[in-house]
């Protein structure tokens with residue numbers, strides 16, 4: 001299979017972890033007989049430096065022409081004092097909107113050897129394996145008006161959703177559940193918010209189309225509690241933009257480190273974008289010690305969702321699991337009697353495992 005992958009390394013450790021993921025994708029393409037080509041473009045702070053904008057037109061165009069996009073992270077202290085339209089995060093929000101990436105999928109899975117790395121009790125996180133499906137281009141983060149009023153003494157933000165916006169994310173969640181344990185939890189605040197009432201109605205309508213999936217509705221405050229008291233109760237969670245933002249960071253504690261969490265952002269028909277859940281980690285950037293696993297697992301999602309290469313995706317996921325379960329870890333994780341290694345060593349171990357697996 002011939003495919004073009006656009007890399008948007010961005011800033012800080014973004015460059016280091018995308019280089020690792022590219023290595024792994026090249027290993028997979030060799031092993032399975034594909035031909036992946038790569039093209040790098042600027043986004044975020046580096047794009048501000050080189051082009052005067054966090055999202056150059058040529059970056060958007062290149063992404064639209066690509067078969068898939070793999071992004072590192074953006075931002076850093078160097079750009080913190082820029083006016084808001086020039087901030088690196090604008091590049092990220094801009095590319096999500098430009099590619100209409102409405103569905104953000106975040107799988108969260110605890111690894112057996114990393115149970116100690118989480119502040120939660122082992123018996124609580126043991127066996128947790130869930131997928132958060134977050135709506136990414138609607139809701140409070142994009143609604144207008146969003147402004148100060150009354151000489152700055154009052155504010156308004158707006159939460160809007162259309163039926164179509166809810167239907168497409170709910171469909172995506174049901175389809176995701178069909179590929180997993182067939183259990184969908186819809187998270188809302190339907191006791192208070194009109195938007196949540198429509199959300200709940202649509203989930204109830206849609207469940208007729210997916211009779212093999214069991215559905216329940218949980219209010220977001222209860223869901224926040226249940227996520228860290230009984231995470232194994234969840235399979236797929238579907239929720240609106242802000243609730244999903246908060247719950248997915250909360251869920252990251254199940255894995256022990258932000259450096260382990262991948263994500264996929266998908267459009268209806270267009271190109272998909274894949275990125276680690278973490279940021280540019282300026283405190284460790286340039287030291288070669290970043291955990292590349294979140295980005296490597298994002299590359300696995302890229303193969304699965306954008307190219308339909310499930311066997312190749314599994315090869316990466318199995319390799320990561322095997323290396324982690326042998327006790328190897330980067331500095332962000334504390335593993336009892338573990339073997340501390342750097343970014344490059346972790347990448348090479350995962351690559352070797354993929355090469356040698358029959």
Ligand code: NAI
Nearest residue numbers: 073074075076258259278279280281282283284290291332
């Ligand atoms: P962060 O995720 O960059 O770092 C939080 C902590 O986790 C730091 O101590 C960092 O060293 C550690 N960490 C994160 N990823 C790691 C990895 N792969 N390996 C080892 N350690 C890792 O979040 P923070 O510090 O709040 O933000 C730093 C910059 O990143 C800011 O400019 C922020 O705006 C930006 N950011 C960008 C995101 C993106 O591009 N998607 C998301 C979150 C933050």
Ligand code: MG
Nearest residue numbers: 245246248249
């Ligand atoms: Mg967030």
